[in-house]
Amino acid sequence: MQKVGLKSLLVFQFDLLALAFAWCAAFWLRFNFSWPEDYGNTVLVGLLCMLPAHALACWLAGLYRGLWIFASLPDLKRVLKAVGGTLLAMVAYVVLLTPQPPVPRSLVVLFPLLLIMGMAGGRVAYRMWKEHRMFGALVCQGKPVIVIGAGRAAAMLVRDMERSPDWRVVGLLDDNAGKWGRELGGQRVIGAVDSLPEVASDLKVRHAILAIPSASIAVRRKVADYCAQAGLQLLTVPALEDIMSGRIAVNAIRKVEIEDLLGRETVCIDTANVAAVLAGKCVLVTGAGGSIGSELCRQIAHFSPARVLLVEQSEYALYTIEQWFAQHQPQIPVVPLAADVKDAVRLHEIFGEWLPQVVFHAAAYKHVPLMEVRNAWQAVRNNVLGTLNVARCSQSCGAERFVLISTDKAVNPTNVMGATKRLAEMLCQALYSVSNATRVETVRFGNVLGSNGSVIPKFQEQIACGGPVTVTHPEITRYFMSIPEAALLVLQAGSMGEGGEIFVLDMGEPVRITDLARNMIRLSGFSEDEIRIEFTGLRPGEKLYEELLADAEQTRPTHHPKLRIARSRPVATDLVREVEAWLEQRASPTDQAVRSKLLHWVPEYMPADIAAVAPCQSNSGQQA
Incomplete structure (x- = not known):
């Protein structure tokens, strides 16, 4: 405290000396x-007369709350306030005391400026x-x-990096082009972004920082391509909302991840409509730890x-999401419930x-190759029986809405998981056609970045190990x-549905x-000569291209630009009874028998090994 008081006293004395200097220098000029x-x-x-007035004005303006090492515009505003108060004191001196000889009128301008x-x-x-x-030694x-x-974020970054x-x-x-040749924070704006390879070569640099927090995905991809051409490692600053909120400093730079190039523009939803469905309601989420x-749980909490x-079902996953609520949303009551969706007794109890x-x-079970071989019946039990159990329990307890999370692999499926x-989906449609008290809806989408089992973590691990990066086919694509x-x-979608839709x-x-x-190899700072790509061939049940709509389906738009509703064919109400009879068997059918039965109910299902399925169709009834 003594040290702070001494510094404030020295600053106070400086301001009094500045007054004396300005007053005398004004006459001299x-x-x-x-x-x-x-x-x-x-x-x-x-x-x-003015010294005590100036001291009071400086104190009232808060000049001694700031630190000189961080002097900036707010400090200048305080100085202007203090000078304004002192100028009033000068005018009062001239008017009230009328000194002889009188104070020259030009001092009204010269004195405050000085x-x-x-x-x-x-x-x-x-x-x-x-x-x-x-920081001078760091130059x-x-x-x-x-x-x-060369915008605001870049100016903040350049200023902060001078101290790094x-x-x-x-x-x-x-x-x-209007900024070319000008300087920002003492650094020259050299030219356009497309000159990056040449500039990097001339200046012998190995790193570039994208200082445009609001840059679109297209801009990020373009800059990443230029960096790849120049052999540069690309870094980026945090998102604009994080900088403006003060949660993260602009100099908290990080590597550009593949999610930055694949990510999409911010999604806007009708929060009022969603809130009307969720606010004050008891909401249940199965697979809550996935x-x-x-x-979903984190978004629902808002x-x-x-x-x-x-x-x-997973104890660790359940513990993880329960702890997230305890840390981030402690005001929301949560009930962690260990349960398997195949266990109808446990679900009825919940x-x-x-x-x-x-x-x-x-x-759901989602991994295509794993479910294709030796696990087909378990995929049926988890994905079909589990859905049937949860949907039926939702109807029996009078739930307002039931939303099934489906997948693009359900469209013209070539694998057991998709089928x-x-x-x-078909069972949900059939259940709703029988009883529409609960709005039963389906939402269908493709791969998500960073999900469990996603290809991205796999590629990251392979790159970290020095490669090769394994891709199944040169032309394979995914959403x-x-x-x-x-x-x-x-x-x-869940808030919009009237029942029976597939969004x-x-x-x-x-x-x-x-x-x-x-792109992942380049963003990691390697070339394809250092980390090679190896093609391993399509895995069991894997498609080259994913689809979002079956051939027989049409869509109609909704009021949300990113949501459409599929018009799928009608589903017979006796489908539920037939599938239930099949699911009640005690013995586990073979993978081929499972495929045959799925082909019977899902005609658009085209197993990759159709020849292996056909001979089993005559025996499938006995095994089922």
Whole structure:
């Protein structure tokens, strides 16, 4: 405290000296750099009158709350306030005391200008001197880097990096031609972004920082391509909302991840409509610890539900999402419930006790190759029987809505997983046609970035191990969307449905997995000569191209641009009875028998090994 008080006292004395200097210098300038002998009494009395007024004005303006080393515009505003108060004191001195000889009128302009220059200039000079002492030795240190962008974020970044021993900005690039040749924070804007390869070669840099937090995905991809051509590692600053909120500093740079290039624009939803469905309701989520299920839970928490029931088979996943609520949303009551959706007794117990009003069914087996061989019957039980159990319990307890999370692999499926999800969709349609008290809806979308089992973590691990990166086929493509986007659109669709619909999410353009692998290798700082791509062939049940709509289906638009409704063929009501009879068998059918039965109910299902399925069709009835 003594040290702080001493510094404030020194600053206070400086401001008083600045007043004395400005007052005397104003007279000196007024009389052409010569001291007017006749004005000695006027100068002295005026100084004695204004010193206490100036001290009071400085204190009221809060000049001694700021630190000189961080002197900036707010400090300048305080100086102007203090000078304004002192100027009033000067006017009062001239009017009330009418000194003889009178104060020259030009001092009304000269005196405040000199006082501002003294007080503000002293603070700026101190900051420059202090920063030179602290950071001047860093000027030639650090790795050279080019900054992409010459806006506000770039200015903040350049200023902060002047104090970093790790980085040294050597130039900026921006597509705005009006900024070329100008300087930002002492660094020159060299040219357009497309000149990056040439500039990087001339300046011998190995890193570039994208300092455009609001850059679109197309811009990010373009910059990443230029960096790949130049052999640069691309970094980026945090998102604009994080910078503006103060949660993250602009200099918290990070590597550009593949999600930055595959991610999509921000999704807007009708929050009022979603809130009307979820607020104050008891909401149940199956698969609550999975990729989609856990994000659904986090998004649901924003709409003030009365209670969230977390139904999950994995103990660790259930614990993880329960702990997230305890840390981030402690005000929302959650009930962690260990349960298998195949266990109808346990589900009836849960639904009977808690009577959920809105149900999201995200629990499923999703891994195509694993479910294709030696696990086909388990895929049926989990994806078909599990859906049937949860949907029936939702209807029996009087739930308002039941939403099935489906997949693009249910469209013209070529694998067991996709066929089981399509059969689950059909069962939901059949259940709703029998009893429409509960609005039964389906939401269908493709792969999500960063989900469990996603190709991206696999590629990251292979790159970290030095390769090779394995891709099944050179032309294989997939749709991708972010987990938060998928979860938000599921909530939007769930709030819009009238019952029986299959909502299809706008997945954008499909991405070639080979291009994905190449981008990830480049973003990791390697070339394809260092990390090679190896093609391993399509896995069991895997398709080259995913579809979002079956051939026999048409869609109609909704009021949300990223949601459409599929018009699928009608489903017979006796489908539920037939499927239930099949599911009740005790013995596990063979994979081929499962495929045969799925083909019977899902005519668009085209198993990759159709020849192996056909001979089993005559025996499937006996095994079923």
